[in-house]
Amino acid sequence: xxxxxxxxxxxxxxxxxVNNVTKCIASSYSDKQGTTPNSLDTxxxxxxxxxxxxxxxxxxxxxxxxxxxPVKLPNGNIVTTNIVGxxxxxxxxxxxxxxxxxxxxxxxxxVSRVSQDLGxxxxxxxxxxxxxxxxxxxxxxxxxxxxxxYLEGTQSQVEIQTGKQCNSLAIPKTALxxxxxxxxxxxxxxxxxxxYQNIEVNKVDFxxxxxxxxxxxxxxxxxxxxxxxxxxxxLHMDIWGPFSTPxxxxxxxxxxxxxxxxxxxxxxxxxxxxxxxxxIQNFILFSEEHFGHKVRYLRRDNxxxxxxxxxxYISKGILHQTSYVNTPQxxxxxxxxxxxxxxxxxxxxxxxxxxPRYWGYAVLHSVFIVNRVPSNAIKGQxxxxxxxxxxxxxxxxxxxxxxxxxxTQDNHMSKFDHRAKKCVYLGIKPGMKGYxxxxxxxxxxxxxxxxxxxxxxFCILIIHQNLWEYMVPPNDIHSSHIAxxxxxxxxxxxxxxxxxxxxxxxxxxxxPEPSHTTSPSNxxxxxxxxxxxxxxxxxxxxxxxxxxxxxxxxxLRKSTRTSKLPSHLLDYHCNSMTHTTPYPISHxxxxxxxxxxxxxxxxxxxxxxxxxSYAEASKHECWTKSMQTELNALANNxxxxxxxxxxxVKPIGSKWVYKIKRKADDTIDRYKARLVAKGYN
Ligand SMILES: [Zn+2]
Numbered sequence: 001x002x003x004x005x006x007x008x009x010x011x012x013x014x015x016x017x018v019n020n021v022t023k024c025i026a027s028s029y030s031d032k033q034g035t036t037p038n039s040l041d042t043x044x045x046x047x048x049x050x051x052x053x054x055x056x057x058x059x060x061x062x063x064x065x066x067x068x069x070p071v072k073l074p075n076g077n078i079v080t081t082n083i084v085g086x087x088x089x090x091x092x093x094x095x096x097x098x099x100x101x102x103x104x105x106x107x108x109x110x111v112s113r114v115s116q117d118l119g120x121x122x123x124x125x126x127x128x129x130x131x132x133x134x135x136x137x138x139x140x141x142x143x144x145x146x147x148x149x150y151l152e153g154t155q156s157q158v159e160i161q162t163g164k165q166c167n168s169l170a171i172p173k174t175a176l177x178x179x180x181x182x183x184x185x186x187x188x189x190x191x192x193x194x195x196y197q198n199i200e201v202n203k204v205d206f207x208x209x210x211x212x213x214x215x216x217x218x219x220x221x222x223x224x225x226x227x228x229x230x231x232x233x234x235l236h237m238d239i240w241g242p243f244s245t246p247x248x249x250x251x252x253x254x255x256x257x258x259x260x261x262x263x264x265x266x267x268x269x270x271x272x273x274x275x276x277x278x279x280i281q282n283f284i285l286f287s288e289e290h291f292g293h294k295v296r297y298l299r300r301d302n303x304x305x306x307x308x309x310x311x312x313y314i315s316k317g318i319l320h321q322t323s324y325v326n327t328p329q330x331x332x333x334x335x336x337x338x339x340x341x342x343x344x345x346x347x348x349x350x351x352x353x354x355x356p357r358y359w360g361y362a363v364l365h366s367v368f369i370v371n372r373v374p375s376n377a378i379k380g381q382x383x384x385x386x387x388x389x390x391x392x393x394x395x396x397x398x399x400x401x402x403x404x405x406x407x408t409q410d411n412h413m414s415k416f417d418h419r420a421k422k423c424v425y426l427g428i429k430p431g432m433k434g435y436x437x438x439x440x441x442x443x444x445x446x447x448x449x450x451x452x453x454x455x456x457x458f459c460i461l462i463i464h465q466n467l468w469e470y471m472v473p474p475n476d477i478h479s480s481h482i483a484x485x486x487x488x489x490x491x492x493x494x495x496x497x498x499x500x501x502x503x504x505x506x507x508x509x510x511x512p513e514p515s516h517t518t519s520p521s522n523x524x525x526x527x528x529x530x531x532x533x534x535x536x537x538x539x540x541x542x543x544x545x546x547x548x549x550x551x552x553x554x555x556l557r558k559s560t561r562t563s564k565l566p567s568h569l570l571d572y573h574c575n576s577m578t579h580t581t582p583y584p585i586s587h588x589x590x591x592x593x594x595x596x597x598x599x600x601x602x603x604x605x606x607x608x609x610x611x612x613s614y615a616e617a618s619k620h621e622c623w624t625k626s627m628q629t630e631l632n633a634l635a636n637n638x639x640x641x642x643x644x645x646x647x648x649v650k651p652i653g654s655k656w657v658y659k660i661k662r663k664a665d666d667t668i669d670r671y672k673a674r675l676v677a678k679g680y681n
Pocket of ligand 1: 178183184208210211212
């Protein structure tokens with residue numbers, strides 16, 4: 001986890017040295033003297049750093065000037081700092097002798113230095129880090145994101161969660177095309193540069209952490225030299241899945257189709273294998289019609305879902321070939337393509353910090369990229385070019401997972417409504433050349449042509465109690481230097497998952513000329529996509545407010561605003577977000593070691609209580625309703641007949657019994673009230 005590697009100490013005046021930064025996350029490094037002014041105020045816990053580093057003077061509670069201290073940057077440049085100071089990073093941790101390094105775009109906490117200064121202990125697990133003081137009391141915690149431990153509960157995070165201030169990761173502008181093209185190799189970028197003048201290949205050999213984290217070595221399957229002689233002559237097909245996390249639209253599998261001649265690849269997301277036969281038939285019918293070539297051979301594995309298509313193959317004159325069991329080399333082309341697509345998809349997921357359920361968009365976007373970069377298997381040609389006989393248009397390619405603003409053109413808007421939504425870019429909607437974006441406020445998927453991109457910025461995912469949120473940079477950053485990419489007034493929200501499914505994923509259905517409709521389309525349809533957000537809340541987090549960065553020369557100005565939790569978090573214990581009580585219960589009682597489902601169950605037990613008496617139940621509408629239902633049922637079944645009490649008979653009483661019935665996932669199915677006779681007296 002060492003972000004800073006040790007190196008030769010540089011001559012200084014003995015105050016402090018920062019180790020040689022030989023490796024840093026490309027996505028979090030930016031040269032502030034350049035065009036990427038965005039700064040990180042997240043704190044990385046680094047066991048390899050010998051000193052704390054902070055990139056913004058606004059965090060310092062006190063600082064002083066010292067003799068210049070030289071520090072080596074990732075790009076090899078040596079910069080100096082002459083400011084050292086103290087920072088109250090949380091209510092319980094104060095960092096001493098922090099180096100002010102405006103050229104860094106992240107902040108480092110030296111684990112060894114905090115241990116020395118505060119006499120505390122760090123414990124690291126695979127996902128978390130705990131900091132305890134000498135009395136074994138927890139004074140802080142960290143969470144691992146992409147291999148780095150980030151301190152939780154810092155002042156800035158509290159502000160971010162409450163919308164006061166925002167944050168992000170930035171990528172160097174010189175690496176933009178590397179990120180746009182799904183972390184494609186330098187060699188491929190250079191090939192593309194010969195074809196596209198606007199593609200920049202970064203000269204600086206930066207170290208991209210995402211490439212290392214996401215990419216897997218190539219498979220060693222034998223390369224076969226044989227190749228089909230024309231497009232669509234031979235198609236390779238395979239199904240992948242099930243993936244443990246379904247997409248927001250319930251997809252668990254994908255069908256991959258590779259054209260042997262062009263190596264063009266199509267991905268079709270599937271909810272289950274039962275969809276395979278109809279999707280293959282539709283694909284073959286459409287592509288023969290669209291490309292004017294006939295499918296002659298189909299090569300695929302032995303899955304039973306392919307076998308049921310025998311009649312269809314015969315009627316089309318298609319010869320289908322199977323690969324032998326346990327010899328995937330037979331299907332080596334599909335396998336290799338699969339590794340390639342998953343490598344890119346993994347990189348896209350890593351750089352975007354998206355929750356796993358958005359894997360479908362990453363896979364579709366990686367195929368979009370794979371089809372548009374040179375392929376070794378066809379001697380450096382581009383699959384798209386071989387299939388379509390023209391160069392692909394890369395002008396709309398954007399960095400997957402980057403921040404974007406989708407314009408809200410709505411007739412029903414008032415003058416002071418926001419004119420854009422903060423979103424995360426999820427890919428291109430082929431055909432209409434629309435952009436697919438995830439609305440950060442309500443987690444809806446939007447397709448729009450009217451989008452402004454902040455491609456160098458990724459939002460940071462913060463997870464609390466299985467809820468996730470993005471930290472987004474403030475409105476005022478960057479807006480000046482990115483021009484709007486599209487000016488058409490065409491936007492739609494795709495609330496209907498089936499519509500989205502049909503519109504988005506399949507390439508062959510994606511290349512008709514864009515329809516330049518000008519109506520705002522179905523934008524004002526009511527939102528009804530519960531599957532999109534999977535959230536137990538429907539409130540909208542507060543919009544981050546405009547907070548200009550203080551000038552570096554002015555000492556710290558603390559905000560006087562009182563922080564307030566977003567309403568959707570009021571039901572949760574958010575220990576890192578509030579510091580109002582000296583002994584928050586979350587420090588002593590924790591659900592952290594429980595599985596998510598068991599934790600949900602325990603929490604639901606705390607909130608839903610079965611009443612013990614009629615008096616208690618009658619105060620709640622859910623119980624009065626269920627009692628009425630029970631009375632109606634008794635009446636309908638003629639359970640009783642009202643008679644005069646015979647002499648000498650002692651009547652027995654009755655009693656209400658209340659039960660909450662739960663579904664398998666612990667959510668409430670119904671409230672059940674039963675009227676029972678007290679048979680025991
Ligand atoms: Zn990379």
